[in-house]
Amino acid sequence: MLFVVTKMFLRKKRINGREYYYLVQSARVGDKVKKRERYVGLQKPSKSEMKRVSWEFDSVKSFLQKKQKVLESITSKHAKNMKCMPQDYRDDFFKQFVTKFTYDTSKIEGSTLSYKDTALLLNEGITPAHKPSRDIREAENHKKAYELILGMLKKKIDVRTILELHKQLKQGVSEDAGNLRTGQVRVGNLIPINHSMIKQELRLLISWLAKNKNMHPIEKAALFHCSFERIHPFFDGNGRIGRLLLNMILMQSGYPPLNIQHKNRRRYYTALQRADSGNHLYMIKYLVYELEEMYL
Numbered sequence: 001m002l003f004v005v006t007k008m009f010l011r012k013k014r015i016n017g018r019e020y021y022y023l024v025q026s027a028r029v030g031d032k033v034k035k036r037e038r039y040v041g042l043q044k045p046s047k048s049e050m051k052r053v054s055w056e057f058d059s060v061k062s063f064l065q066k067k068q069k070v071l072e073s074i075t076s077k078h079a080k081n082m083k084c085m086p087q088d089y090r091d092d093f094f095k096q097f098v099t100k101f102t103y104d105t106s107k108i109e110g111s112t113l114s115y116k117d118t119a120l121l122l123n124e125g126i127t128p129a130h131k132p133s134r135d136i137r138e139a140e141n142h143k144k145a146y147e148l149i150l151g152m153l154k155k156k157i158d159v160r161t162i163l164e165l166h167k168q169l170k171q172g173v174s175e176d177a178g179n180l181r182t183g184q185v186r187v188g189n190l191i192p193i194n195h196s197m198i199k200q201e202l203r204l205l206i207s208w209l210a211k212n213k214n215m216h217p218i219e220k221a222a223l224f225h226c227s228f229e230r231i232h233p234f235f236d237g238n239g240r241i242g243r244l245l246l247n248m249i250l251m252q253s254g255y256p257p258l259n260i261q262h263k264n265r266r267r268y269y270t271a272l273q274r275a276d277s278g279n280h281l282y283m284i285k286y287l288v289y290e291l292e293e294m295y296l
Helices: 047-066 068-084 087-108 115-124 133-150 159-170 195-211 217-231 238-252 262-276 281-295
Strands: 003-015 018-029 032-041
Touching: 003 047, 018 047, 018 195, 032 047, 032 195, 047 068, 047 217, 047 281, 068 087, 068 281, 087 115, 087 133, 087 238, 087 262, 115 133, 133 159, 133 238, 159 195, 159 238, 195 217, 217 238, 217 262, 217 281, 262 281
Parallel strands: none
Antiparallel strands: 003 018, 018 032
């Protein structure tokens, strides 16, 4: 379908006395004009920054167009399997995916559980010996959190959804389960926003998600995920909650669930770092790579 950019402009929103800047792209898709916007910060971007974001818009569009047939093949094949294959096949897919997903997402955050430990724990109820009880409980909780998003795919993501997922993940592990952080943290070289701004920033992110329904699902999931990690709303569990929400967005758009593998964590970290600098193309490419690895 023909996609022709008609104009790009800066939009300023004033909320609770604070100004937020968005770059909006208006484009003609077929006989309709559609808009998509990108949050660019609290400070008015310079012309060079606007030019960079404009270049990224075009680069992302070009990349996803090149991958269109591959992504359509992945989504259609998965949908057909989930609809036509016997229940045993679907149950086996769920068991394999949730085991691998729980292992990798936990390992990224420093869990000591091996893949075998995770599989025995989640599928056989066998608790691994000589492993931290925290790692064991969080693995069990993560499986339940994934099951929770499967039951919420017809609902819109909101702050309550995010808090429910965190409560499930950290239940019996942390006293702040289901609560936003109340102090400042540092993540490597990144200093996330002040805790007093978290709820407002989450609401803005959720509002952005709702307004950009026509954005490509991969791009939408990538941008949401990077923004969520930059906000860093919790003292702990941000990565795992962010990856759960990323999957929720993909599955709501008809995509199969995606696993960010521990073995590829350096690429994942690099993608997050580049997104912190305003370049989301690398994360988009990385997510497509993981989908191809898993489903082709």
